[in-house]
Amino acid sequence: MRPASRIISWLRPTTLQSHLIHMVLALVLIQIGVSWYVISGLAANIFREQIGMTALQTARTVAQMPTIRVALAARDPHGLIQKLAESLRTETGAAFIVVCDKSQIRYSHPLPQRIGKKFVGGDTGPVLNEGRSYVSEAVGTLGRSLRGMAPVFGADGSVIGFVSVGYMLRNVHQSISAHLQKPLLYIIGMSLLGILSAVFIAGRLKKLTLGLEPSEITSLYLERVAVLRTIREGVIAIDTQGRVRIVNQAARRYLGLNLEERYAGRTVETILPGAGLRKALQTGLAEIDQERTVAGQELIFNIMPVSKDQAVHGVVASFRRKDELDRLAAELSRVQEYSELLRVQTHEFSNKLHTIAGLIQIEAYQEALDLVVTESTGYEDFIRFLGEAIPHPVIAAIILGKYNRAKELRVKLSIDRDGTLTDVPPHISQEKIVTVIGNLLDNAFEAVLGQPEDARRVDMAFTDLGNDIVFEIEDSGPGIPDDQMERIFEKGVSSKGQRRRGVGLYLVRQRLDELGGQIMVDRSRLGGALFTVIIPKESR
Numbered sequence: 001m002r003p004a005s006r007i008i009s010w011l012r013p014t015t016l017q018s019h020l021i022h023m024v025l026a027l028v029l030i031q032i033g034v035s036w037y038v039i040s041g042l043a044a045n046i047f048r049e050q051i052g053m054t055a056l057q058t059a060r061t062v063a064q065m066p067t068i069r070v071a072l073a074a075r076d077p078h079g080l081i082q083k084l085a086e087s088l089r090t091e092t093g094a095a096f097i098v099v100c101d102k103s104q105i106r107y108s109h110p111l112p113q114r115i116g117k118k119f120v121g122g123d124t125g126p127v128l129n130e131g132r133s134y135v136s137e138a139v140g141t142l143g144r145s146l147r148g149m150a151p152v153f154g155a156d157g158s159v160i161g162f163v164s165v166g167y168m169l170r171n172v173h174q175s176i177s178a179h180l181q182k183p184l185l186y187i188i189g190m191s192l193l194g195i196l197s198a199v200f201i202a203g204r205l206k207k208l209t210l211g212l213e214p215s216e217i218t219s220l221y222l223e224r225v226a227v228l229r230t231i232r233e234g235v236i237a238i239d240t241q242g243r244v245r246i247v248n249q250a251a252r253r254y255l256g257l258n259l260e261e262r263y264a265g266r267t268v269e270t271i272l273p274g275a276g277l278r279k280a281l282q283t284g285l286a287e288i289d290q291e292r293t294v295a296g297q298e299l300i301f302n303i304m305p306v307s308k309d310q311a312v313h314g315v316v317a318s319f320r321r322k323d324e325l326d327r328l329a330a331e332l333s334r335v336q337e338y339s340e341l342l343r344v345q346t347h348e349f350s351n352k353l354h355t356i357a358g359l360i361q362i363e364a365y366q367e368a369l370d371l372v373v374t375e376s377t378g379y380e381d382f383i384r385f386l387g388e389a390i391p392h393p394v395i396a397a398i399i400l401g402k403y404n405r406a407k408e409l410r411v412k413l414s415i416d417r418d419g420t421l422t423d424v425p426p427h428i429s430q431e432k433i434v435t436v437i438g439n440l441l442d443n444a445f446e447a448v449l450g451q452p453e454d455a456r457r458v459d460m461a462f463t464d465l466g467n468d469i470v471f472e473i474e475d476s477g478p479g480i481p482d483d484q485m486e487r488i489f490e491k492g493v494s495s496k497g498q499r500r501r502g503v504g505l506y507l508v509r510q511r512l513d514e515l516g517g518q519i520m521v522d523r524s525r526l527g528g529a530l531f532t533v534i535i536p537k538e539s540r
Contacts, residue, residue: 020205024198028191039183047175048146051167052135055148058092059165060133062099063150072101072152072161081107082115095145095168099152101161102128114141119164127151127162137169144169233318234299237306238268240314242278247271254321255295272317280305280315297321382415390421394430395437399460402441410453411445416461423464425537432511433469433535439504440473440531447477447528457526464537471533474524485521508533 062068062085071080085097085108099107104119121138127149135148147166154160234251238244247263255271257263268277274294280287280303287303299319306314359368382403390396399415406413424430441458448456457476462469480488489509512519517535524530 020198020202024194028194032187032191035187036184043183044173048172051172051175052146052148054092055094055146055165055167056133056135056150057148058088058094058097059148059150059163062088062097062165063152063163068099068163069152069154069160072099072107073154075101076107082109082112084108086110092165094165095171096140096142096164096166098164098166099161100124100164102159104128107161110142121147121164123147123149124162128159131159140166142166142168146172231318233320235316235318236268236272236277237316238277238281238314240281240312242268242281244268244271245314246316251319254297254299254319275299275301275303275317275319277303277315277317280317281312284312294319385415385417389417389419392421392424392430395421395424395433398434398438402438402445405441406445406458409445409449409456411448411456411458413441414457414459416459419462421462421464421469423537424469427539428469428515428535428537432515435511436508436533437471437473439508440471440533443504443531444473444475444477444529447475450478451476459526467537469535469537472530473533474526474530475528476524476526477528479523479528480521488521489519 065084067084068081071078076082081099085099088094089097089110096110098109098119100119101107104124106115106117106119109115120140121136123136123138126132126134128151131151131153133148133150135146137144137146139145140147145166145168147164150163150165151159152161152163231248232250234254235246235248236244236251237246244263244266247257249259251257252259257271263271268275272294275292276287276290284305284307286305287301290301290303292299292301299321301317301319303315303317305312306316356368356372359365383400386396386400390399403413403415424433441460444458448458455476459472459474461472464470489505508519512533512535515535516539517533519534520532522530522532
């Protein structure tokens with residue numbers, strides 16, 4: 001791996017350990033920055049103040065020395081001030097001790113050649129004019145310095161000069177840096193300890209999370225939420241104390257609970273009494289397909305303990321209403337009935353084949369031919385029509401299948417032979433059209449089954465002329481009550497009683513919404529319902 005790639009990989013943490021290290025490192029760096037700013041600023045201010053007070057105290061001491069006062073008043077003919085000032089400067093460690101008269105002429109200086117020249121800095125006003133001692137910062141001949149200024153008073157109390165004791169700022173800064181080394185080492189040590197602690201904590205957390213990384217935990221959580229929302233069974237999970245951890249939307253609907261209220265933390269008996277989940281906590285045994293009555297409802301439960309290291313950590317239960325399972329069993333029975341019907345039809349065709357074979361054997365060729373023509377002509381014509389009018393195998397197949405289904409149900413299915421369905425754009429899903437046609441025809445067949453056999457009629461027409469594809473399906477059934485006209489496409493609404501769940505027309509509306517189409521329902525001229533489907537050819 002290239003160095004640049006390593007750096008980029010390091011800057012983009014992917015593991016829990018690297019996440020924690022980066023977070024702690026960022027926090028440590030912020031703490032170091034803030035601490036260093038505060039400590040260095042505070043230390044610099046204190047150190048500068050101490051040096052300033054030292055310079056001021058030294059200046060006052062020198063200014064009050066009788067030798068300095070006498071020598072300055074006599075204009076120092078023997079150079080005593082320079083000798084005394086340099087001696088004191090060496091002992092105190094000051095950068096300079098300068099003694100000047102009232103005219104700011106130097107009588108002492110670390111560089112002897114500058115004696116007799118005028119004092120530089122521009123900060124002598126208060127000490128000469130007001131006789132006041134103070135600390136100032138100014139730029140002199142040696143550079144920027146921190147200086148203590150003190151007046152020298154004569155015998156009559158007037159200001160005859162001043163003393164300036166200074167420390168160079170560059171030396172002050174070096175001293176401050178030297179004093180900050182120990183706090184810096186302490187901060188770095190604590191930072192390293194924090195990073196090591198982060199590595200230890202990350203390892204511990206990784207063990208507790210079963211080795212999963214943050215992205216994996218996030219994905220698992222989102223997937224769990226999605227799974228719980230999509231499954232139709234009610235799901236409840238509890239912890240070792242019998243407190244609820246999870247209640248999905250299906251469970252809330254089954255139990256009549258508020259879909260928005262938070263139930264986590266409540267005891268399981270408050271929302272699911274009599275389910276026996278605590279028993280599974282104690283025994284650690286699973287229960288499959290157990291019938292229990294909860295809140296007046298007969299439910300089928302599957303209860304599974306959550307175990308790790310041979311210890312029960314909770315229980316998950318899924319359940320469903322018994323009547324729903326009964327409906328599924330009924331649907332399966334109807335499928336079996338349909339299979340039996342196909343078997344009977346196969347047997348019927350087998351009998352006709354045997355009849356034809358018998359007629360041929362007794363040389364009744366004309367009778368055999370008439371029987372074959374009678375059975376095949378109409379069917380062949382219909383297949384030929386479908387092949388020409390609907391050159392789309394999937395759509396033609398569903399219409400052919402429903403045509404056969406109508407014959408089995410003794411329903412007369414009439415299809416308009418003038419219709420064409422050749423112009424179906426590629427972006428229109430033929431599978432969705434199949435869902436629409438199939439459900440509408442099934443709905444029409446079921447509507448007419450209650451009528452006498454000679455009155456069972458379903459008409460179908462279709463066309464692709466113009467900008468839309470149009471289907472019309474009408475039946476001779478009892479029709480749709482006026483109070484259900486607006487609600488017939490809602491899920492669970494049916495005009496055929498409670499035996500049905502009313503999903504066929506709901507699926508029709510759903511697929512048409514996906515196709516950008518619409519459906520209208522009206523009274524049929526046959527006496528039943530008329531459904532008109534319009535599907536635009538242009539995508540919207």
